[in-house]
Amino acid sequence: xxxxxxxxxxxxxxxxxxxxxxxxxxxxxxxxxxxxxxxxxxxxxxxxxxxxxxxxxxxxxxxxxxxxxxxxxxxxxxxxxxxxxxxxxxxxxxxxxxxxxxxxxxxxxxxxxxxxxxxxxxxxxxxxxxxxxxxxxxxxxxxxxxxxxxxxxxxxxxxxxxxxxxxxxxxxxxxxxxxxxxxxxxxxxxxxxxxxxxxxxxxxxxxxxxxxxxxxxxxxxxxxxxxxxxxxxxxxxxxxxxxxxxxxxxxxxxxxxxxxxxxxxxxxxxxxxxxxxxxxxxxxxxxxxxxxxxxxxxxxxxxxxxxxxxxxxxxxxxxxxxxxxxxxxxxxxxxxxxxxxxxxxxxxxxxxxxxxxxxxxxxxxxxxxxxxxxxxxxxxxxxxxxxxxxxxxxxxxxxxxxxxxxxxxxxxxxxxx
Amino acid sequence: xxxxxxxxxxxxxxxxxxxxxxxxxxxxxxxxxxxxxxxxxxxxxxxxxxxxxxxxxxxxxxxxxxxxxxxxxxxxxxxxxxxxxxxxxxxxxxxxxxxxxxxxxxxxxxxxxxxxxxxxxxxxxxxxxxxxxxxxxxxxxxxxxxxxxxxxxxxxxxxxxxxxxxxxxxxxxxxxxxxxxxxxxxxxxxxxxxxxxxxxxxxxxxxxxxxxxxxxxxxxxxxxxxxxxxxxxxxxxxxxxxxxxxxxxxxxxxxxxxxxxxxxxxxxxxxxxxxxxxxxxxxxxxxxxxxxxxxxxxxxxxxxxxxxxxxxxxxxxxxxxxxxxxxxxxxxxxxxxxxxxxxxxxxxxxxxxxxxxxxxxxxxxxxxxxxxxxxxxxxxxxxxxxxxxxxxxxxxxxxxxxxxxxxxxxxxxxxxx
Numbered sequence: 001x002x003x004x005x006x007x008x009x010x011x012x013x014x015x016x017x018x019x020x021x022x023x024x025x026x027x028x029x030x031x032x033x034x035x036x037x038x039x040x041x042x043x044x045x046x047x048x049x050x051x052x053x054x055x056x057x058x059x060x061x062x063x064x065x066x067x068x069x070x071x072x073x074x075x076x077x078x079x080x081x082x083x084x085x086x087x088x089x090x091x092x093x094x095x096x097x098x099x100x101x102x103x104x105x106x107x108x109x110x111x112x113x114x115x116x117x118x119x120x121x122x123x124x125x126x127x128x129x130x131x132x133x134x135x136x137x138x139x140x141x142x143x144x145x146x147x148x149x150x151x152x153x154x155x156x157x158x159x160x161x162x163x164x165x166x167x168x169x170x171x172x173x174x175x176x177x178x179x180x181x182x183x184x185x186x187x188x189x190x191x192x193x194x195x196x197x198x199x200x201x202x203x204x205x206x207x208x209x210x211x212x213x214x215x216x217x218x219x220x221x222x223x224x225x226x227x228x229x230x231x232x233x234x235x236x237x238x239x240x241x242x243x244x245x246x247x248x249x250x251x252x253x254x255x256x257x258x259x260x261x262x263x264x265x266x267x268x269x270x271x272x273x274x275x276x277x278x279x280x281x282x283x284x285x286x287x288x289x290x291x292x293x294x295x296x297x298x299x300x301x302x303x304x305x306x307x308x309x310x311x312x313x314x315x316x317x318x319x320x321x322x323x324x325x326x327x328x329x330x331x332x333x334x335x336x337x338x339x340x341x342x343x344x345x346x347x348x349x350x351x352x353x354x355x356x357x358x359x360x361x362x363x364x365x366x367x368x369x370x371x372x373x374x375x376x377x378x379x380x381x382x383x384x385x386x387x388x389x390x391x392x393x394x395x396x397x398x399x400x401x402x403x404x405x406x407x408x409x410x411x412x413x414x415x416x417x
Numbered sequence: 418x419x420x421x422x423x424x425x426x427x428x429x430x431x432x433x434x435x436x437x438x439x440x441x442x443x444x445x446x447x448x449x450x451x452x453x454x455x456x457x458x459x460x461x462x463x464x465x466x467x468x469x470x471x472x473x474x475x476x477x478x479x480x481x482x483x484x485x486x487x488x489x490x491x492x493x494x495x496x497x498x499x500x501x502x503x504x505x506x507x508x509x510x511x512x513x514x515x516x517x518x519x520x521x522x523x524x525x526x527x528x529x530x531x532x533x534x535x536x537x538x539x540x541x542x543x544x545x546x547x548x549x550x551x552x553x554x555x556x557x558x559x560x561x562x563x564x565x566x567x568x569x570x571x572x573x574x575x576x577x578x579x580x581x582x583x584x585x586x587x588x589x590x591x592x593x594x595x596x597x598x599x600x601x602x603x604x605x606x607x608x609x610x611x612x613x614x615x616x617x618x619x620x621x622x623x624x625x626x627x628x629x630x631x632x633x634x635x636x637x638x639x640x641x642x643x644x645x646x647x648x649x650x651x652x653x654x655x656x657x658x659x660x661x662x663x664x665x666x667x668x669x670x671x672x673x674x675x676x677x678x679x680x681x682x683x684x685x686x687x688x689x690x691x692x693x694x695x696x697x698x699x700x701x702x703x704x705x706x707x708x709x710x711x712x713x714x715x716x717x718x719x720x721x722x723x724x725x726x727x728x729x730x731x732x733x734x735x736x737x738x739x740x741x742x743x744x745x746x747x748x749x750x751x752x753x754x755x756x757x758x759x760x761x762x763x764x765x766x767x768x769x770x771x772x773x774x775x776x777x778x779x780x781x782x783x784x785x786x787x788x789x790x791x792x793x794x795x796x797x798x799x800x801x802x803x804x805x806x807x808x809x810x811x812x813x814x815x816x817x818x819x820x821x822x823x824x825x826x827x828x829x830x831x832x833x834x
Binding site: 012016049052078079080081084085086087172175176177179180181183184186187188189194212213216217305306307308309310312313314315316317319396399400401402405407408409410411412413414 | 429433466469495496497498501502503504589592593594596597598600601603604605606611629630633634722723724725726727729730731732733734736813816817818819822824825826827828829830831
């Protein structure tokens with residue numbers, strides 16, 4: 001493959017995670033390590049707020065900024081996209097619409113201005129769509145540039161890759177907090193139900209992670225409901241009644257995306273006819289909806305906990321496996337691009353679960369864009385109210401290991417770009 | 418002071434914290450360290466679910482159970498009350514009601530059965546009431562026993578003591594998660610408000626802690642509302658408008674206990690006329706109420722995050738200062754009781770903030786029971802929408818330092834008693 005000389009640029013896109021900066025760090029490390037005599041990449045720029053910022057020439061020279069190991073270490077432990085993010089959907093590169101053509105012409109003029117020959121985009125599904133389109137336009141107009149996607153999403157719902165960077169840390173936070181909530185709920189002897197609502201609108205990977213403790217120390221939520229199965233309120237009540245016969249402090253993990261068989265969201269169910277002082281309809285959330293339903297049916301103490309944003313930004317509790325893999329996949333993306341790969345997305349390929357062996361490869365970006373990977377049937381139990389041990393064992397290696405987070409005066413240190 | 422020989426018992430009561438087991442560990446360490454020739458305390462029992470469990474003779478021999486340092490270390494990092502808790506209010510020991518007298522007679526008969534001469538109770542306000550009453554009955558009936566209270570509460574709202582065991586770890590979790598949420602919210606360029614609802618119905622100590630980052634690295638919520646000041650919606654809107662002129666991603670910390678000038682809870686305000694499919698009135702919570710109000714007024718993106726249970730049970734992120742102090746105060750309670758102190762509660766006395774110097778003492782339990790310590794005026798700014806730097810500096814030493822949490826296969830190890 002012909003060597004390509006010039007500069008590189010990297011962007012972050014889509015929802016933030018606790019590991020997306022670790023991947024950014026990997027790209028920086030990849031570029032820095034090839035520097036010197038005969039380097040293909042001279043400078044690495046970062047685009048602020050993804051493609052959106054690039055259109056306004058809002059960039060930062062990362063290869064200049066990262067001049068010491070400490071800064072790189074801090075970037076690895078800083079949650080959320082340090083370069084900022086965006087949610088821009090690019091036009092069809094084969095469109096004949098003048099506005100669409102003008103968009104690409106402006107974008108590629110800016111790239112040429114910076115002499116960008118390597119383009120790295122870290123993001124989820126939509127971002128891989130961007131990679132595919134950038135790659136297509138470059139090819140069409142004959143602009144020599146290698147375009148690489150690096151996946152990230154806490155949802156773990158991208159196909160082709162075994163799992164996604166960022167998922168392991170989110171899963172570790174959820175599994176850990178779940179053990180702590182179980183401790184908290186066990187202190188009283190009165191009947192009580194605690195509903196824990198977990199992120200994941202379509203795929204139940206994060207909710208499934210709440211059960212990992214079962215294969216570690218035997219503690220896990222009593223019931224686990226994933227969006228892959230439709231939710232039945234009467235069956236749910238029956239299971240709660242059964243579980244109450246075993247012990248008084250029930251903990252139930254539910255996905256925010258739970259739906260009834262007719263397609264209504266469980267959270268949305270609460271909405272009908274309800275409006276607040278401002279006339280708003282309430283979308284109470286799945287946890288709240290189930291809290292009210294159980295209170296109504298059983299009259300016992302019920303509370304709901306929405307784990308919310310900390311699931312995706314708890315930089316103080318990172319999975320070492322996730323962070324190391326997230327750095328590696330960014331670094332490998334640089335190596336692959338220098339070797340001539342383009343229009344592809346980096347992926348994880350797991351060859352063994354025990355012991356855990358996982359390698360990094362790449363795949364055509366079209367195989368990953370705009371598709372969703374659900375929790376497979378064999379990971380969900382027959383009564384659709386828990387995950388199987390196989391599921392927990394599959395997830396476990398992704399949360400193993402801790403990072404030595406650097407603190408300053410009691411608070412984790414973050415880097416601001 | 419005459420030496421008193423016999424056994425000891427310890428209980429936990431009230432809402433759990435991440436440090437209440439560290440104090441339990443301190444009591445165990447205190448008893449173990451005086452063992453040997455001439456020991457006053459022979460055995461240390463734990464009562465399950467506080468006084469309630471003791472009435473059913475549900476106990477565990479802690480001095481037998483804790484036979485190695487590893488178990489003690491695990492107890493220190495296990496969140497929530499390992500012995501279980503209760504919320505029992507004891508009858509008036511001077512009551513002439515037969516039922517009340519029968520209660521105390523049964524309770525003290527059980528204590529005599531176990532030959533309990535040292536009684537330690539770890540808890541909040543109500544638990545100190547229990548200590549006072551137990552002490553009074555023992556005195557009245559001439560039962561020789563030293564009764565000591567050891568405070569705990571994440572709310573930090575007990576008088577006399579500088580701060581409470583458990584508060585520092587809750588404050589560290591809140592301050593840390595706040596920095597992470599600020600990172601998360603900064604990634605987009607569109608106008609958005611994030612409301613973070615923090616525990617503390619009456620006192621605003623925990624909400625104030627969300628601002629500690631300001632004196633560490635300059636990052637803190639834009640606005641901070643404590644329950645010590647009445648909340649005005651129009652003033653709030655005006656401040657949001659001002660802040661939007663500075664930057665687009667606003668983060669607001671609010672106490673769950675915020676009230677309007679007329680005494681209505683801000684969360685309750687949303688309740689009027691609102692009922693769900695089951696006819697329930699909604700108590701949406703302060704965060705949700707403000708989320709809807711801002712959405713109505715500004716039409717921008719708004720979300721609310723309730724930090725919820727993890728505030729009090731995040732054993733994976735403990736303040737080393739808090740845990741060390743929590744252990745010490747438990748140990749000192751044992752020493753004080755052996756020295757003859759009774760009917761008192763252990764307290765922290767701070768003699769200096771920078772450098773932080775804090776000693777452990779004890780005080781008549783009647784001075785602490787049934788009273789609330791609010792955030793003082795000098796810690797709240799004039800416009801009542803933030804805390805002062807003095808407040809942050811006062812809180813800072815309580816969150817300093819991290820604990821080396823022991824993990825097993827990716828999850829923190831907890832001990833089950």
